[in-house]
Amino acid sequence: MTKQVPPEYYQLLEELQAVDFVLVELTLYLDTHPNDQDAIQQFNYFAKESKRIRKVFEKQFGPLLQFGHSYSAYPWNWADSPWPWQV
Amino acid sequence: MPTPHKVYYPFISPFDPCKPIVAKTYSTPPHLYMQMQPPNLAQFTPHEALRAGTLWKVLYDPYFGPYEKLRKEDSSHD
Numbered sequence: 001m002t003k004q005v006p007p008e009y010y011q012l013l014e015e016l017q018a019v020d021f022v023l024v025e026l027t028l029y030l031d032t033h034p035n036d037q038d039a040i041q042q043f044n045y046f047a048k049e050s051k052r053i054r055k056v057f058e059k060q061f062g063p064l065l066q067f068g069h070s071y072s073a074y075p076w077n078w079a080d081s082p083w084p085w086q087v
Numbered sequence: 088m089p090t091p092h093k094v095y096y097p098f099i100s101p102f103d104p105c106k107p108i109v110a111k112t113y114s115t116p117p118h119l120y121m122q123m124q125p126p127n128l129a130q131f132t133p134h135e136a137l138r139a140g141t142l143w144k145v146l147y148d149p150y151f152g153p154y155e156k157l158r159k160e161d162s163s164h165d
Contacts (some may be wrong), residue, residue: 018133025142029124036126046133 003081005061012057013087019050089120091148116148 026043033039054064063070063078072078092112099107129144136142139149 014134014137018137021137022133022142025136029142032124033126038127 005082005087009057009061010087012053012060016050016053016057019046019053022046023050089117090115091117114148114150117146121145 023043023046026039026046030036030039030043054070058064058070062073062080066078070078091114093115094110094112096110097108099109124143130136130142131139131144131147139147141147
């Protein structure tokens, strides 16, 4: 039986994708506007938000990153499917 | 007013064997008209921004080919 992932797997991933895209945009903007206070506050807000979503996701579905950037579940299962391109 | 496209009309030679292309359009995205980006511009929501491809409403530039004029009206945020 092929492994299925619940729908909230995709919802959380899309949420994380949206938040990370905002962070990318703000990083590029802040590179040229280092003194923009509001943008920096927004950046920090979304950075915190991104960490929160990653925590929620990893608690349910296992690590997102490796080499210590994510905690590991038991057993050692970072190689389990689905891989990002299989999602 | 910044327009997403501009048109130019190439010279058409009487000896041109092919069907002449009268008008040619080229894309002129909004960032051409904006030197330094001003702070506090209006933003999309994160999910909209993900679909639109930019965080700032002013810089949103959906490319529709000349033959896709119809698609432009019905889905401004696809």
